[in-house]
Amino acid sequence: MQRQTPEQLRADVARMSAPTDGSAPASQSSTFGAAFADLRKGAGQHELWLQLGWQDIKQRYRRSTLGPLWITVATGVMALALGLLYSMLFQLPLREFLPHVTVGLIIWNFISGCIKDGANVFIENEGLIKQLPSALSVHVYRLVWRQMIFLAHNLVIWVALVLVFRINLGWxxxxxIPALVLLAVNGVWVTMLFGIIATRFRDVAPLLEALVQLMFYITPIVWTTHTLKEQGGDVAERAKLAEINPLYHYLEIIRAPMIGQDIAGYHWWIVLGCTVAGLLITTVVMRQWRFRVSYWV
Known part of the structure; x- marks a missing residue:
């Protein structure tokens, strides 16, 4: 594909962000209707955020020999290192533990990317927000799309593990698939929510980065709840604390079917409940402060 110049990219962005029905941009009023209209308009401008997302990938790995393959290489090396280390520490079979760590790390990269990058999504797009008549949600969809591309690259590692370890996958x-779709929906509200809050309060972004690092260690990625439960006693009781962490349930609805394990139905209900609650909170935040983002950036 021919690389676009900055002038060509700006021209394409302006063309795709312009209203297609000949009407003026919707009034930025603090109503739920305006908030939903922003989400619908942003979804309708899919050509814009799809192209911008691809442009982000190409710009990030510009003049690189491997290009986007570095995404897969970096994740694979990290998963292998963590899998080997913790399998020896916990005395777990590598055949079972490495897929657990790898898939967990792949999903975690998406979640942490939406949180940490989402906190700066509007700040980094200050120029586009102030100059182009696009919906605010375009920048959110762009970031989630970019994270989905990263996730798709990393799924190559999962395919390799399935073939190497001959993981028995059932129906x-x-x-x-629906779990990944649900994850993307959550990525939208997480990015929008933290993006608006962090744009107003700039200290939120570094705080979120520290919290994400902490959540990595208390989420069963490099450890398993089954190992703790097998030890019995107080250790088994402490394993139940993982149930309080909502990110554990997000991981389970995707990881369990991908590594051939059974999944309890309550994980789905918790994720659906968190999704509905998150969407409601984000809608309220959008209604109240969405139209002020262009003044805060």
């Missing part, structure tokens, strides 16, 4: 693996 349950199909459940990973």
């Amino acid at each position: 349950e693996v199909i459940l990973a």
